[in-house]
Amino acid sequence: MTIYSRGETLLQVKGLSLYYDNKCILCDINFSIDDIIRPGMQQGQVVSIVGRSGIGKTQLFRTLSGLQKPDKGQILVAGSGLPWTLRPVHAGDMGVIFQNYYQFGWRTVEESLRLAAHRNKALKGMENDAIREYAAQFDLSDVLKRYPKQLSGGQQQRVSIIQQLLKGSDFLLLDEPFSGLDVCVLDKVVNLLLKVSLSHEFKTLIIVSHDIPTTVAISDTVFILGKKEGQEGSTIVRSIDLMERGLAWQPDVQEEKAFAETIKEIKNAL
Numbered sequence: 001m002t003i004y005s006r007g008e009t010l011l012q013v014k015g016l017s018l019y020y021d022n023k024c025i026l027c028d029i030n031f032s033i034d035d036i037i038r039p040g041m042q043q044g045q046v047v048s049i050v051g052r053s054g055i056g057k058t059q060l061f062r063t064l065s066g067l068q069k070p071d072k073g074q075i076l077v078a079g080s081g082l083p084w085t086l087r088p089v090h091a092g093d094m095g096v097i098f099q100n101y102y103q104f105g106w107r108t109v110e111e112s113l114r115l116a117a118h119r120n121k122a123l124k125g126m127e128n129d130a131i132r133e134y135a136a137q138f139d140l141s142d143v144l145k146r147y148p149k150q151l152s153g154g155q156q157q158r159v160s161i162i163q164q165l166l167k168g169s170d171f172l173l174l175d176e177p178f179s180g181l182d183v184c185v186l187d188k189v190v191n192l193l194l195k196v197s198l199s200h201e202f203k204t205l206i207i208v209s210h211d212i213p214t215t216v217a218i219s220d221t222v223f224i225l226g227k228k229e230g231q232e233g234s235t236i237v238r239s240i241d242l243m244e245r246g247l248a249w250q251p252d253v254q255e256e257k258a259f260a261e262t263i264k265e266i267k268n269a270l
Contacts, residue, residue, distance in 0.1 A: 002249055007035035008084050010045065010204055011171070016073035017233070018059055024233035026056050026063070029073070031223055031236050033204060036243070044203035046193070048215040051225035052270050056234040058175070060225065061208045065173050066091040077171065078202070094171040094206075095164025097157075109151070109159055110144040113166060120168035127166075134162045138192060154185040158192065170202045178211045186214065194218055213254060213263055220248040224269050238269050 009032050016029040036043050051057050062068040064075060066089040076086035077093055104112055110131065117127035135141045138158045143151060151159065157177065164172055177193070178186055197205055197218075209215045216222055219242055226237040242248040245258060253259050 002243070002246075003039060004043070004243055005037045007037050008078065009034050009086065010078045010202060011206075012074075012076045012086055013064075014074045014076070016063060016070045016075065018056075018063060018068075019071045025059055026070070027231055027233035027235050029060070029235050031239060033206075033221070035202060036220060037201075042198055042201045044197035044200060044205065045221075046197050046205045046207065046219045047221045047223065048207045048209060048219040049223045049225055050209060050212050050215060050266060050270070051234070053210060055225050055227070055270075057208045057210070057225060061173065061175050064089070064206065065094045065096045067096070093169065094173045095167055095169040097160045097164060097172065097174045097177065105148050108145050108147055109140065112159065113144075113162060116163040116166040120166060122168055123166065130166060131162075134165060137195070138162055139188075152185075154181065154188065157189065161192065161196065165196065165199075170200065171204050171206065172196065173206045174208065176209050176211070177207060178209060178214045190214065190218055212266055216242070216247075216263060216266065217254050217259070222266060224266060226270055240266065 011033040013029055013031050016026060017024060018026040033045055033047055036045050049057065049060065059068070063070050066075070075089040077089045079085045079087050107115070113131045114127055117123050117130055123130050132141070135144055138161070140155065140158055140162070143155060148156060161172070177189060181189060193205060197203055207215050207219070221242060222240040223236050224238045225234050227234055228237055240262065245262065247253055247256070247259055247262060250256070
């Protein structure tokens, strides 16, 4: 098993509830994400939230991102600098990558990326260098002068991810990043997300998806969103630590028997 330890808490959800027309949609959700430390390397976090269609993943996605306030409870994220503190999440704290990869149609890829880079004070004076570096890493150097309508779906997705990286957020929240991708593009996206997770110690990817095998294969932790007997809304019914099971950070994990058993266990809990 890979040696690892847990550090400071990066994100904490405490008693989160969300109501529509006095009906509880998300009820008393609690979980936390800690800094994962592996000797000799930068190890970011990849957490998946899985659940059936209609279970409330979209609502949870919006509340985690700060785009929608919960009716009860808190979402706390790590602040910058010392001493180490957690503070309430606000819109803009997390890089949000929606399923439709919305881009400004009247701006070229390069113009959109430059707009994102200018929002990151740490890149002041180095925006162009950062854009060229990310474009090369994500195989987009040849499309910087193109407009969104001239890009494939996979290219649009990579542009969206680079935009959020350029903004400098430690948290990336991804909505169904594997939806509608063919096998070749899917492999590229998976490798891309793994590369992003290793780019900084505190880089944290939170993937909301119903594609259980693909999502779990790149995660270190799985939170299952479902319903408990006698409870009106959805909540976290179970969490699975893939690190403890020796199923995290393994390139061919989907071929292992323990992985198949874990996938079956997750599906049975939905």
